[in-house]
């Protein structure tokens with residue numbers, strides 16, 4: 001499988017340095033970034049090709065891995081999917097725009113393209129998907145991050161946001177993709193609280209789900225990426241796992 005990357009920052013660098021072609025024939029070959037130097041650096045590390053326009057990779061790749069921004073998903077996904085290219089998308093917040101979501105879904109169906117969304121920086125999506133249509137009554141996410149991660153200069157704990165996931169992704173487009181992922185997994189606009197906390201050095205996500213099945217809580221305490229404190233290491237690792245799963249015969253815990 002030939003893979004092209006849009007967005008050659010923290011997540012792309014972790015993925016590229018962790019995947020070798022022997023990994024189920026995954027060949028990450030083409031690189032695009034609005035900062036061409038970033039694309040060239042990663043292409044040179046991976047022995048691939050940096051392209052000046054994302055469309056220049058579409059004839060050569062089977063899947064485009066987006067690790068750039070919600071805006072890049074909105075700008076590029078329709079064209080990529082029209083070409084019948086599959087996508088693995090990290091900036092999942094883009095899909096909280098219902099009109100865009102429906103448009104993209106239709107394009108993918110018409111062109112026999114698949115869209116893959118990794119679990120990202122959280123654990124527990126397997127359970128949420130399992131119970132989503134079986135009496136799930138309540139899902140909440142509490143995210144706690146350091147001032148550095150949220151780009152704030154604050155020395156006491158503060159609730160920055162309390163409301164629906166669709167609003168959270170508008171206010172914090174690069175910080176709360178996990179809220180969109182959970183919402184998509186259970187097909188509802190979940191309740192989200194975002195807390196900035198000078199006492200934490202991790203990106204912490206607490207999910208609570210209640211319903212006819214009972215109740216579960218998960219807490220993920222992520223080390224931030226050195227290259228981008230907004231991003232958690234686990235997000236990149238989940239994309240690597242998803243990429244590797246495409247050619248596997250047995251799926252476990254999906």
Ligand SMILES: NC(=O)c1ccc[n+]([C@@H]2O[C@H](COP(=O)([O-])OP(=O)(O)OC[C@H]3O[C@@H](n4cnc5c(N)ncnc54)[C@H](O)[C@@H]3O)[C@@H](O)[C@H]2O)c1
Pocket residue numbers: 006007008009010011012032033034035038066067068069070071072090091092118119120121122173174175177178181227228230231232235
């Ligand atoms: N799903 C999740 O759980 C999860 C977790 C962490 C991060 N993310 C998202 O993944 C994306 C990448 O994260 P990162 O930490 O690698 O970010 P980063 O800032 O380190 O790298 C992003 C790269 O994309 C490039 N870029 C941005 N917009 C672009 C555009 N329109 N066209 C071309 N290049 C563009 C930037 O120049 C940069 O090099 C972000 O949107 C982030 O919010 C998702």
